[in-house]
Structure formats: structure tokens, C-alpha cells
Amino acid sequence: MTEILVVAEQREGVLKDVSLENISLAREMAGNDGNVTVLAMGSGIKPVGERLSLTNADVVLIADDPHLKDYTYDAYRHVLKKVAEERRPDVIIGGHTSLGMDFFPGISVALDMGVATDCVRAVRNGGIVTVTRQLYGGKIDGEFSVEGACIITMRPGVCKPCSGGSVSPTPFAADFSDLKNRTSVRGYEKPPREDVDIEKAKIVVSVGRGIEKKENLPIFEELVNSLNGSVLAGSRPVIDSGWLPKGRQVGVSGKTVKPRLYLALGISGAIQHLSGMSGSDFIVAVNKDRDAPIFKVANVGVVDDIFKVVPAIVKELKNQAQAK
């Protein structure tokens, strides 16, 4: 019988959406007579068990223990190894998240299973798992086959959440007496509050690597000044270079924005960026590279030099203001 194991992810007792998405994928892979097991790890995670009990998984295992309060590779590996030994999964599914990136590659070696990460599609046919991954910054799609029992991590948001159901959670008691934890979490640091809240703005003017240097920022600030209700934000390279403060970062490790209008200027559209802005109502992208992935989410595209187009937009806006 096919056994698919979903490793659910939670933070502070809140289940991540990708876990529900992965249960629906597991259901597909398990087929009619297969079994879907979900494992959640944490400490004091009763709400997670409650949420998982309302899904169409077959078995929900809750490893609730103070050793699992924070994610640490060793404690998670300890539990997953035990669960994998018991359930002998054909496929283990996790999320391609910060935790997933840290955890699954190593555990794949420990369990001697192949691992494919950041998959945007996955199917299992005749015991073979085939996945699609994005390569070269989203310019190429690659299809890969994974031999034998394997681990896959899915990009958040690519699968639909699972259907409802009813299953009673089972506590999974792991003995931690032989655990030697080599890393310890000392705490968490939340980002500092910023003067400008880019999440609330109606218009976000966002600049990327294409602006080339900090000295070029005034060109884009002028556009912000000409557009009522707009704020200046940036993609990771701009924040990394210290050209804009951290609070202005759009993307996975920054903020998620959904303005009415998003102007992406000199941004190629790495997935980490796209996931932070693709929910915007209307997206305009200006980039020299016709194949830049940003154009795939844009409503309007301009394949041209930002240093020519942006001043022209500013001029056009000024002309209009004067004409009124």
C-alpha cells in the first residue's frame, strides 16, 4: 500500500498553509487505497492538531514535546527518523520554506532517500515520482525523476489546499533521552518598525538590481513624488546593498504587498520576490531583459531601459498635472 508522509510546518502554534497544500498533493499521490499520514512537531501545539483533524488525511501524528519548541535539525531528525522507520513512507512531502531548506536535504542523506526541493509540480506514476522545478532564475523549467522512496519539498502556493475531513490526532511520543542537540536557538528578532509602511500603500514603486547604484535612487524618488499615495520599495539586492532600509524589502524574507498598483523597475523577478508582490491588483514591469520572469506576472510590460523610461514617465505626469 502506498504510504505518503506529510511533514507539516507550524510556527507559534499556527499551521502553515503549505502543509494543507501538501496534504492535497499527498492525497493525489496516495491514490484510492493509499494512506496519507501527517506529522506535526512542536511544543504546545494543540491548535495545530485541531486544525489537522479537520483535513482529509488518514493519520495525524502530533509530536508535542519541549525538545521541539524551536526547530532544530537534530531534534526534528530524531523524530522524523523514528516516524519513517515505523511508517516506511514511499514519499515524504515538506514545504520549501526556511525550515524546509534547512531540514530536508540533510535528513534525505540520513534516511538514504533522494530529495528534490522547491518543486512546482509533482506526480507519482507507477512508483516513480516526477517533479518540475524552475531553473536559471525561472527562465527554464526542468523535469526530474526521482528514484525509489524519496523526499520532495513543494514551493508554497503551488498546490490547492486539501479538502475537509475528520481524523483524530494521535500523539507521537518520541524518546529524547538519546538526543544530542548540536545547535540551540537563542531567540528571534523581529524586523524594526519603519517610518513608511509599504504594506499599506496604494501604489508601490519598487526598484531592483537594475538601478545599478545608490546614486541613481533620486530618479525613482522623483517618480514616487509625482505619484500620489506611492511609496518606494525594493527587491533583496537593493536592501542587501544598503540602498534602502530592510523595512522596504518586498519578498519572502521581507514584506508581502498587495497594492492597487505595483511598478517593478529593473527587477528580474526571482521567485523570492514574486511571492511577495504577485498578489498586487495591477503590475507594471520595466526591464531590459525580455525573458525576465517578472513579465510573467505583469499586466503591462515595457522592455526598455529604466533610465530612459522612468524620467519619461515623470515628465508625462508633470505635463498632465500642468494641463489640468
Add this chain to the structure above:
Amino acid sequence: MKIIVLAKAVPEVRNVRLALKGGDIDRSDLNYIINEQDDYALEEALRQKEKNGGEVVVLTLGEEAGRKGITQMVRQCYAKGADRAIMALDASYGDWDDAVKARIASSIISSEGADIIIGGSQSFDTASSRFGPMVAELLDIPHATLITALRNEEGGRITVYRDLEQGVQEIVELALPCLVTVQTGINTPRYASLNKIIAATKKEIKSTSLTELQISAQQIEAWNRVRRVSVAFPTEKESNTLFLQGKPEEEAAQLVKLLGEKGLIQR
């Protein structure tokens, strides 16, 4: 302090139209550059050396066909201050799963020995973020991925900050020896001066091979679990993107008109 930097030369594909060839992209006309995150890893290693003394060794795996570009990348690392480099190139590299690459790297590292192994959190070409933590598991040492800061502590320990989602940082302490993978922005990588790059052409790069490492074709076959079936350009999902045409002034005028008509900007 001995630090091994895991560096990868990747094809530069920004502002380039790619072509496909034999189940992969055609690399023959592409330039190789150091993978961006790996450049930050090298910088972090050099700063460790400047602070604590020691040695920085660059380890790179790659395909034989990319030898020229990979050699140039290593010279750049030398010009920036790396002390030694080890290169393991193979004609089949392009068909290998990270599980194979990680085993080759860990075999080299275990005979080298190191206090810190440091690499980028992902590579631009395949972006699977598997290599580093796999190497750590194979070497049986602790690891931390996606780090944005590294601080030395007393008693052979380090504290790192890890990127979680939504700008939250996780503060993790781990004992040496360990492996970390860095995010961009952890530092500002230095530039290599032309003089130093020229001087670096004379510096030896140690080469090793599967034969020398006593890794057999059968082992590679057994480790190679994830195999590329095909590559393709992403299917345009009936792209609704409206591309504006003309000179910059014309494009700007069309855009402002369109945004005004849609009520997205105040006129």
C-alpha cells in the same frame, strides 16, 4: 581557523536569451561567474581569516567543459585573498544529483579538515539549496542555513542569524566544526584588483578526480537518485501581459494614459 569555501561557477544568464541543447541549456556561449551567494561566503571566510588568522581554501566542483570559466572563478577567489583551491571537474557533472556532489565534496573535506565550511544558501542555476546541509550530514557536523550574520563566541562556538519568513531572524548557536550557508547581504564582497587577478594566474590550483578519491562509477550511479529528464522554456500561460512598444517617451505616454484610464493613478 581553517575555512573551506564551497564555491560554484554558474553561467551568467541575466539579460541573455537562452538556447536549449541535448536535454539541457546550451552553455557553450555563456560566461561563468561565481555564484552570487558564494561570493558572500568567500567574503565572510576572508573576514574570519583577517580577524582570527588561519587559512581559506576554496573547493569547487564542476563540469569538465566549463574548466576555463571555473579556473577564472578560482583565480578571482585567489585575487581576493583565498590561500588555496581544490577543483574537482568531471565530464558527467551535469547529470549528477546534489547527493553525488555532496558525497564527492565531503570526501575531499574529510581529508582536508576544517573549522568552518561555508557556502552560498543557493545557486542561481539549479537553486535547490541541498548541497550544503547534505555535506554537513555526511560529515556529521552541525549546520545552519540562510544566515545573515555570523559572530564568533568563546569556546569554539559561533552564533548566526538565520532568515525566516517575513523578515524574522532566528538566532542560533552552534559548535565548531560546522557548516553554514549564507544569504546575500551578510557583508559587502570586496572587488579583486586587476593586478591581483593577473598575479593569481601563476598560482597553482589543485585538481582532484574521482579516481584519486577512489569513487567508483557504481557508487555514483547508486547515489544519483534525482535525474533530469528534460528542460523546456516555461509555457506561456496565455500571457495577458500587454507589451508597450515604441520609444521610451511613447511607452511612457501610453503607460500614463492607460494607468489613468484604469483609475490606478490620480490624474
